[in-house]
Amino acid sequence: MEVSIIIVSYNCKSFVFECIDSIKKLTELITYEVIVVDNNSSDGIEDDVVIRYPDILFFKNDYNGGFGYANNIGLAHAKGKYVFFLNPDTLLLNNVCQTLYDYLELNNNVAALGCRVYDENLNNQMSYGKFPSVIQYLLEVFPVKWVSDNYKNKISSEGYLTEDLDLDVEFISGADLFVRKSVLDHIGGFDENFFLFFEEVDLCMRIKNAGYQIRITSQAKLIHLMGQTMQVSFQKFKWFEESRYVFLRKYYSKKFIVFSKSIFIFRYLFLWLKYLDKEWHKRAVFIYKLK
Template structure:
């Protein structure tokens, strides 16, 4: 078996079927298996997947185990030399999977591959430079203070377009389409089970994978990602911020408390000031940032530091309450 494709389903039956159909249609020249992990969906009986696709391997979780733990479960059962972690709200096009396998095979140091996301076949979304080359430094935090962002917006916009055409070596890729060698999972143990949702791929890539392997991103190849179709907005915004903060904690205690200090004494006051001075169309965004920080504050202060920051240190994953 060359490739194991792992998909997590949570109440997205139609989207997941669309994703699976695209795999069968657009994946040529490589033998593959599909492992579908259902995270205790209530939308319909997960066995409907087996009825429609007899060849897939279906894992039915009794409770929602989150993105990372569910993917780890699928990878533990996978037989392929390569694993493709694929969101249920994605669509494969142009034989992109086989091309990714080809790139990883070119060098034994190549460990992970991903490519350009598009919203649909005609709408190209520019890669976010800061996401793929994200670091966890005091400088990174300071340069993103709202007032500094405004002052240097022109510079930041230019830096977001510093990809070379073709293959780039990056620090981080999206978990929506993450192709990796089997040995990467074996030697790093996969996603940190302390994460529930969001930023788990950032922690895995930036803090563990890129210490031993190249992480590749292609600007030429593409897949469709129907973002926002598989989540509840209010919950996801809070969970996203909480998981981002948690990645700083996983990086180190000094980094995390720097993150807290800068957010409490620099970011938060800046948001409050901006709320009263920005134009009305930007007030909603500023108010949303204030609300997210307020909603997560208790967990930032008490829940995250409650456990050590090593891999799998928590009794339960970190979920926004």
């Protein structure tokens, strides 16, 4: 087996089916398996997925343990030389698996590889990002006009591949993370302390710390219907901030964490005073209470 494709599902059955259809339509010249791990959905996916795709492996969890938890279950059953963690709201645009496989076969020190990502209108979408930094957070909260867009893009937590090239990056979007199975066996899978968000950033940090390269290639292309499987809500904000501080506590100093909390509390209090919207006050209070 050359590639194991792992898809985590949570109440997004139609997206999962469209994703699998795109895999089956465009993947060739390579042996692969599809593993779907469902986080205790209520959409009845277990009644349809095996009938529709009898050749896939399907696992249904008895509770929602988070994105990393479900991916680790898939990883435990993966037989491929490479593992492709793929979001359910993605659609392949070319023979992505074979392209990524061939690339890593020729580049031994690259441990993880990502694609050029587009939205549904084929506009460039987030493909990669930079690890947190003081300057990054300052520019996120205070978007001063005299700083060039090019510089902002270089240090941003969200990077967009806008040209046909290969690029060394710090982390790859969790929507399409193609990793050597041997590296995962060495460093471990996802840290399940992250329920949602930052789990791919943490995994890439550990890959980097182990001495490997991480890269994006425009040769592989896909669509990411970003956010389509989850509505914007205060709960989503809470998951993001909780995960952000799990990550910061794991790798950064206490001084950086205090700085981070202070600057984002200031941001949300400013927005609260500006718009008199209690949502911003809730966010400031939530971050203040994070331990």
